[in-house]
Amino acid sequence: MPVLVVETNSVMGRANRLISKLAKEIFLSFEESKIHRGKIDPNGFANRSGVPLRREIMAVDVSKEARRDLFSKAGFEVDEIDSFVVIFGGSLGSRRINDAIIATLSNFPNRFPKVGFFVITGERDFGEVRQELTEVSKVSSAQVVFENYSDELYSYMGNADLVISRAGSNTVAELDYFGVPAILIPLPNSPGDHQTKNARWYCERSEAVFVREGDFSPALLGDMIEKLISSPTKVFHQSFPNKPSDDEVGDAAIRIAKRAIDYAL
Secondary structure, eight states: OOOEEEEOSSSOOHHHHHHGGGOSEEEESOGGGGGGHHHHOTTSOEEEOOOOOOHHHHTOOOSHHHHHHHHHHHTOOGGGOSEEEEEEOOSSOOHHHHHHHHHHHHHOTTSOTTEEEEEEOOSTTHHHHHHHHHHHHHHOSSEEEEESOOTTHHHHHHHOSEEEEOOOHHHHHHHHHHTOOEEEOOOTTOGGGHHHHHHHHHHHHSSEEEOOGGGOOHHHHHHHHHHHHTSSOOOSSOOOTTSOOSSTTOSHHHHHHHHHHHHHO
16 A cells, blocks of 8 residues: 655654655655655655645635724724734643733833734633733733634734744744744744744745744844834735645645545556
8 A cells, every 4th residue: 555644844753754664755845854855765755745725724815805804803993003913822822922922012012002913822821811911901002802712813814914923834834825924933842843944944935033932032022023014015825835726736735635546546
């Protein structure tokens, strides 16, 4: 039976490294992953396919009307806002990212008068973070709206002027699809430090920066936010292999599926 391996991170995980020795073909998300070909792909079977993206992402409406309706529904007074910043740290959330945003807005209450901050806190620390964000929203010149979870995350990402998040492979691929400026905070001690490599890859091709968690400070984060929201207008849907096209290979999911069918026949 043919074995196909799909690796979405910039550094191949242990399980995939082991099974790749048996693989007929290896699908990589990052061209840089081929640096390891001598170990994982001695026969030259690795190809960059891109990260398979959900159809919901490709269906996100990024028109001005959709953006206005989306953030208005979230609770923002959209006529008073020039830029929207979306912050999230995964399904459980990231206390370090939540704390960093709270500290930045608390220490610089008058710095972002025309900015809306939409914070998806995650479920784990929502009880504590909710109270702190409520207090921050009372003193900050920025508009601060928060939820513990949103089933419209992709819409918020696609319509944001800036995203602050971790640097998992799916998040980075989704940001790249939308062409959104970002501040990326790689998860410390991720296997092979792959989140740092993911973040570097995105920073090299977009309006983005990354900062290690240990280097965070309210002043630094405030400077980064200010710089990126005042940068030239973002370009939606930058060129990326996942993007649907009229080309016969289509997006990454279709490309991988077609190869699997080829091997099965």
